Amino acid sequence: MAPAAAHEPEVIRDKAAMRAWSRRRRAEGKAVALVPTMGFLHEGHLSLVSAAVAAAGGPVAVVVSIYVNPSQFAPTEDLATYPSDFAGDLGKLAATGAVAAVFCPPDLYVRGSAGHPVAGVSGGAVSCLEDACGHAHETWVRVEQLEKGLCGSSRPVFFRGVATVVAKLFNIVEPDIAAFGKKDYQQWRVICRMVRDLDFAIKIIGSEIVREADGLAMSSRNVHLSCEEREKALSISRSLVNARTAALNGNNHSQQIKDQIVQTLEEAGGQVDYVEVVEQESLTPVKRIDRPAVICVAAWFGKVRLIDNIEIQTTS
Ligand SMILES: Nc1ncnc2c1ncn2[C@@H]1O[C@H](COP(=O)(O)OP(=O)(O)OP(=O)(O)O)[C@@H](O)[C@H]1O
């Protein structure tokens, strides 16, 4: 976003202090906008700040939360190596001049004692939270249909953890607006559905994907790609753009589109997790792209699992 006068955001670590801060801002006549993140910020995150300010359309206090949520990671996933740079993040947020507070709680869960045997959810899976601390926390938000498929298939505790922690953040920050990136397309849809179904009085913004100049979707995990892997990973955005061009030119059979993308990714040396063509809102698979659809991809390059997608708006 355009450089503005640097403004140091207030750093808040305590839940009660965060809630009190939000209530004071609202009493001053400001809307409160929340941008939930896991830190190691990049331009994609900063675009959410701009989107939240634009959506408010008036006086607004923007809160960016930075919290790496253990309950959305399975013990086999990369919680331990998730990148972080708190000082760098604060500098980037200050430079926007648009962020009033950073909420960075040391922990958001009631913890039990380690070593307790834990039964899994969804066919045996447990998250890093239960794995380390038993079942002291036992209340979960499930968005039962939308959490299935796509990322939900290979990350069985992911959306349960995301919906739960976002609900907790909503209850702590009490925002009027919250901004999410369409890079995590299924996550954005899951949050929209949770807000609708549970009557959160919060306007959810779905913000466009911010890309590097060569097309790679910005992602905190990109830092773990070697130069060679990064070059190969460009096959994701390139294959998505080609697929959209083909679909808009009438080559709109989902199976052919998927086969072409899988072939391109594998030839580049990627390991495909999934390629799916789905309806934009319901995320149900479509056989042809004859209504608004989105092509979603997850693929591994080296040890890094990347996701990306492209929306296709049909005119018919
Ligand atoms: N390139 C991007 N464009 C727009 N929004 C983004 C982009 N990358 C992340 N976001 C959004 O930022 C928010 C916080 O995401 P997160 O902190 O997990 O960053 P990330 O870059 O997605 O990291 P990861 O490597 O875990 O995918 C989410 O709503 C996410 O969709």
Ligand SMILES: CC(C)(CO)[C@@H](O)C(=O)[O-]
């Ligand atoms: C929404 C979120 C902050 C919940 O932990 C996370 O999944 C993310 O950064 O996309």
Ligand code: BAL
């Ligand atoms: N941006 C999604 C967070 C995760 O992959 O855990």
